């Protein structure tokens with residue numbers, strides 16, 4: 001039996017990196033056990049250079065998305081979620097909020113990266129679009145992945161970070177700046193794992209240095225949070241914190257109830273309408 005780290009997850013096949021640095025293609029023992037990139041495991045080697053995952057170590061965090069029917073693991077044991085947005089094309093506020101809520105639900109540090117800051121004429125509008133997050137205290141880093149993606153490295157130090165973002169925000173460009181050759185390596189692994197099939201979405205972990213890892217999770221167009229409970233959802237909105245517990249009804253849904261502290265704050269302009277709208281959307285999803 002040897003210990004390892006899941007460095008690539010693709011369907012039910014996992015690339016596990018063992019202590020000696022060698023990697024093995026591994027399969028889970030049980031039908032149900034599902035692993036994520038970043039999982040620490042114990043594997044039993046099989047003769048053909050492959051392995052069977054015997055045990056999954058307890059996770060410090062697990063990021064996943066879900067809809068009514070199923071859930072999909074994104075990454076395990078991450079300490080930071082890096083949400084990549086760009087000066088163009090415009091980004092979805094709702095998707096950003098979903099990422100931040102998912103992070104809060106797992107006590108993962110959030111970090112917003114505004115990419116393509118070399119497009120100077122777009123910068124003021126993008127900053128304005130992010131102002132609400134800045135006011136709420138989320139850390140925001142402005143950079144240009146094309147010119148100097150490595151500027152992000154100090155923010156990643158000491159963390160296992162997961163990169164998330166809508167298509168077109170420049171996530172691949174950023175990854176490649178941080179881990180030269182990453183995109184090519186990913187294509188290679190995809191090709192090996194796919195063996196002719198057409199699915200290419202999978203997560204991949206890269207070592208940045210001895211204490212910092214980066215997980216790339218492609219294809220995050222939707223981020224369902226069906227699995228959260230209402231308490232976790234409310235707690236994930238920092239601007240709600242001083243108000244929670246102040247509604248007339250203890251089980252207030254902050255919808256049409258009289259004397260709702262959140263709606264009162266919304267009317268006073270203390271809660272941003274688009275944040276509240278996001279909350280309502282997520283509320284409907286988890287309720």
Ligand SMILES: Nc1nc2c(ncn2[C@@H]2O[C@H](COP(=O)(O)OP(=O)(O)OP(=O)(O)O)[C@@H](O)[C@H]2O)c(=O)[nH]1
Pocket residue numbers: 115116117118119143144145146147165166167168169170171172173174219
């Ligand atoms: N001007 C500018 N363009 C950039 C920058 N980073 C990425 N781009 C461009 O933005 C487009 C999208 O970049 P990708 O890295 O492919 O974006 P992605 O987020 O990985 O998108 P998908 O591959 O669709 O998931 C490409 O044309 C990049 O060249 C940047 O810092 N500045």
Ligand SMILES: [Zn+2]
Pocket residue numbers: 247248252253254255257259260261262263
């Ligand atoms: Zn209320």
